[in-house]
Amino acid sequence: MAHSDHNPSAVRNGLLAALPPEDLARLRPRLQPVELPFDKTLFPADGAVEAVLFPESGMVSLLATLDDGEQVEVGVVGREGLVGLPLVLGDDRSLVEAKVQQEGTALRIGAAAFRDEMEASAALRGLLKRYALAFHAQVTLTAACNTRHPIEQRLARWLLIAHDRAGADEFPMTHEFLSVMLGVRRPGVSLAAGVLQKAGLVRYARGRMEVTDRPGLEASSCECYHVARREFARLLGAGAAQKPG
Amino acid sequence: MAHSDHNPSAVRNGLLAALPPEDLARLRPRLQPVELPFDKTLFPADGAVEAVLFPESGMVSLLATLDDGEQVEVGVVGREGLVGLPLVLGDDRSLVEAKVQQEGTALRIGAAAFRDEMEASAALRGLLKRYALAFHAQVTLTAACNTRHPIEQRLARWLLIAHDRAGADEFPMTHEFLSVMLGVRRPGVSLAAGVLQKAGLVRYARGRMEVTDRPGLEASSCECYHVARREFARLLGAGAAQKPG
DNA sequence: GGCGGTGCGTTCGAAATCGAACGCGAAGGC
DNA sequence: GCCTTCGCGTTCGATTTCGAACGCACCGCC
Numbered sequence: 045m046a047h048s049d050h051n052p053s054a055v056r057n058g059l060l061a062a063l064p065p066e067d068l069a070r071l072r073p074r075l076q077p078v079e080l081p082f083d084k085t086l087f088p089a090d091g092a093v094e095a096v097l098f099p100e101s102g103m104v105s106l107l108a109t110l111d112d113g114e115q116v117e118v119g120v121v122g123r124e125g126l127v128g129l130p131l132v133l134g135d136d137r138s139l140v141e142a143k144v145q146q147e148g149t150a151l152r153i154g155a156a157a158f159r160d161e162m163e164a165s166a167a168l169r170g171l172l173k174r175y176a177l178a179f180h181a182q183v184t185l186t187a188a189c190n191t192r193h194p195i196e197q198r199l200a201r202w203l204l205i206a207h208d209r210a211g212a213d214e215f216p217m218t219h220e221f222l223s224v225m226l227g228v229r230r231p232g233v234s235l236a237a238g239v240l241q242k243a244g245l246v247r248y249a250r251g252r253m254e255v256t257d258r259p260g261l262e263a264s265s266c267e268c269y270h271v272a273r274r275e276f277a278r279l280l281g282a283g284a285a286q287k288p289g
Numbered sequence: 290m291a292h293s294d295h296n297p298s299a300v301r302n303g304l305l306a307a308l309p310p311e312d313l314a315r316l317r318p319r320l321q322p323v324e325l326p327f328d329k330t331l332f333p334a335d336g337a338v339e340a341v342l343f344p345e346s347g348m349v350s351l352l353a354t355l356d357d358g359e360q361v362e363v364g365v366v367g368r369e370g371l372v373g374l375p376l377v378l379g380d381d382r383s384l385v386e387a388k389v390q391q392e393g394t395a396l397r398i399g400a401a402a403f404r405d406e407m408e409a410s411a412a413l414r415g416l417l418k419r420y421a422l423a424f425h426a427q428v429t430l431t432a433a434c435n436t437r438h439p440i441e442q443r444l445a446r447w448l449l450i451a452h453d454r455a456g457a458d459e460f461p462m463t464h465e466f467l468s469v470m471l472g473v474r475r476p477g478v479s480l481a482a483g484v485l486q487k488a489g490l491v492r493y494a495r496g497r498m499e500v501t502d503r504p505g506l507e508a509s510s511c512e513c514y515h516v517a518r519r520e521f522a523r524l525l526g527a528g529a530a531q532k533p534g
Numbered sequence: 535g536g537c538g539g540t541g542c543g544t545t546c547g548a549a550a551t552c553g554a555a556c557g558c559g560a561a562g563g564c
Numbered sequence: 565g566c567c568t569t570c571g572c573g574t575t576c577g578a579t580t581t582c583g584a585a586c587g588c589a590c591c592g593c594c
Contacts, residue, residue: 108433111512116433133422134415139520140429170379177378180425184385187432188353188361191472194580218541227436229582234542250541250590267356275384439550463571474552479573495560495571 056100057151058124059175062281067167074161075151080104082216086127086142093138096128096158102148103209105225107141115141116190117202117225119183122209123148124276125175131155132162132172145221146209174279181275189268190227196236198226200265203246207255217253240264301345302396303369304420307526312410319406320396325349327461331372331387338383341373341403347393348454350470352386360386361435362447362470364428367454368393369521370420376400377407377417390466391454419524426520434513435472441481443471445510448491452500462498485509 055061060068060075080086080102087093089109097104104127106119118140121127127150130138136155153161162169189198202225206217219237223230240246245257245264255261262269300306305313305320325331325347332338334354342349349372351364363385366372372395375383381400398406407414434443447470451462464482468475485491490502490509500506507514 106429108429110433110437114437116436118429118432129425130422133418133425135419135422135524137523139426139516173378174380176421176425177375177380180374180378180421180428181384183425183428183432184351184353184363187363187428187435188355188472190432191361191435192355192359220541227433229584230542231544231583232581234544238543248542271384278382279380465571474554475572476553476574477551479571483573493572 056123057098057126058280059126059171060098060151062171063165064167067165070164071153071161071168074153074157076153078150078152080144080148080150082144082147084144086144087138089141090139091137091141093128093130093136093155095152095154096126096131097150097152098126099123099148099150101209101211102144102150103146103206105143105145107143107224108139109141115224116227118186119179120145120205120209121179124280125179126172128158129176129179131158132176145225146206146215171280178276178279181279182272185268185272189266193266193268195226195228195232196239197264197266199233199236200240200245200261201269202226203240203253203255204258204261204265204269206253207258207261213256213258214252214254216251217248218251301368302343302371303525304371304416305343305396307416308410309412312412315409316398316406316413319398319402321398323395323397325389325393325395327389327392329389331389332383334386335384336382336386338373338375338381338400340397340399341371341376342395342397343371344368344393344395346454346456347389347395348391348451350388350390352388352469353384354386360469361472363431364424365390365450365454366424369525370424371417373403374421374424376403377421390470391451391460416525423521423524426524427517430513430517434511438511438513440471440473440477441484442509442511444478444481445485445490445506446514447471448485448498448500449503449506449510449514451498452503452506458501458503459497459499461496462493463496 055068063071075098078097080099086097086104089107099121100123102122104121105117106121107115108118109115127142130136189201199222202222206215207213219230219233222233226233237246237248240261241248243260243264245260247254247256300313305316308316320343323342325344331342331349334352344366345368347367349366350362351366352360353363354360372387375381434446444467447467451460452458464475464478467478471478482491482493485506486493488505488509490505492499492501
């Protein structure tokens with residue numbers, strides 16, 4: 045990614061980068077660059093999905109809303125994927141909310157145009173079906189992980205995921221956000237984060253998190269992180285699998 | 290379903306029933322009836338998926354295996370769906386294990402033949418993409434549900450799901466199995482099940498569970514059951530959505 | 535330079551769940 | 565009819581997590 049920063053026309057989204065040149069060339073004119081401002085809701089829970097977004101940077105969370113109004117993170121999308129999976133699978137509504145957790149940019153294509161492109165390109169269809177499967181695997185692992193793994197391991201996992209998306213060792217991340225992502229109380233995060241910090245794996249202050257020992261953090265995480273990453277690599281190729289978490 | 294029992298040629302699988310007659314007619318000769326014996330592993334975790342199964346009765350669990358070897362239920366398939374989602378999305382391996390939890394029968398089609406049929410039928414492709422989305426929603430809800438809901442509500446939810454698949458008020462179901470499905474200890478199930486029994490909602494003994502107050506059980510369940518069911522109905526139509534849970 | 539909001543450390547009692555064990559009774563095999 | 569196995573009730577202490585609260589330090593704002 046380092047050299048692509050100097051070339052504004054380079055493809056920074058992993059899925060787009062995995063497309064054959066001719067398919068990408070056809071798709072490209074219909075993609076519009078958009079900002080992903082922090083905390084923006086891209087589409088609400090139970091709402092319409094009007095476009096597909098291919099993030100080039102930043103991080104988007106998918107949040108399920110429960111009966112009591114509480115939200116739980118069920119998946120994450122960065123530049124390895126896309127936001128708007130229902131459109132890939134022939135629907136135009138989403139059960140979950142999509143919300144920007146790290147600011148960034150994305151390439152946007154409206155629902156109708158996207159449908160056209162899906163019909164026109166077998167490569168696009170094949171790629172996005174595999175992405176749907178990889179994302180499904182991520183959610184599946186999250187379901188198991190949330191059930192069986194203690195807070196500290198899950199925290200390490202999400203920090204790795206966020207670290208991958210951030211493109212830097214330091215990135216904005218409050219305990220409050222992490223508590224929603226993990227589906228636990230905020231003090232639970234503070235406790236677990238304190239352990240990781242004392243172990244020298246991370247450092248944090250006032251909404252900024254810094255990963256200081258990535259290998260150590262990986263060792264502290266449950267295997268769910270690595271399994272999901274391996275699955276992405278298998279399905280989308282080593283090239284497309286840009287640290288999916 | 291009552292009258293179709295008398296007609297062996299009737300379509301009892303919800304997905305197949307939702308196909309246009311001509312698409313079903315083409316698919317049908319390639320479907321072979323198979324048994325789903327209790328406890329059989331249809332495909333192992335991390336193993337190859339050699340066929341798609343359309344259950345006509347019974348219940349199949351999808352289980353994620355964690356690092357410690359423990360398994361957690363992440364999804365369920367009955368006659369409303371299919372087993373072998375990776376083949377629908379262009380892959381031939383599965384991260385999760387598929388295991389029969391209630392015996393039954395299914396219609397089977399090999400991977401290669403299934404691929405042919407997918408290419409030949411736009412209706413089949415559209416239907417199964419929507420099923421993939423509905424199943425994805427089920428797993429998503431399970432992830433949130435496992436994180437935030439207490440055992441008793443989750444137990445009620447799984448009993449409703451099992452009740453739907455069983456086609457009878459009484460069906461085989463041990464606490465041991467339920468503990469795996471919920472990802473909790475077995476005594477936790479015994480405790481929660483005892484509460485439901487004392488409340489007059491269920492009755493059980495030696496591996497047989499009987500639902501005695503379905504509306505009461507629905508009231509005791511978290512909303513995840515109803516949300517998933519609604520999502521199935523929305524995506525697959527009221528006809529196809531045969532009590533998906 | 536005061537002031538309010540935010541992010542975080544910390545505490546506490548209560549509740550849920552764990553993890554392991556023991557016993558009992560019914561079902562099924564011999 | 566005996567015996568093993570299985571399914572379940574139950575107990576116990578330990579651990580985790582909850583849920584709510586308080587206080588403090590830092591930042592941005594005026």
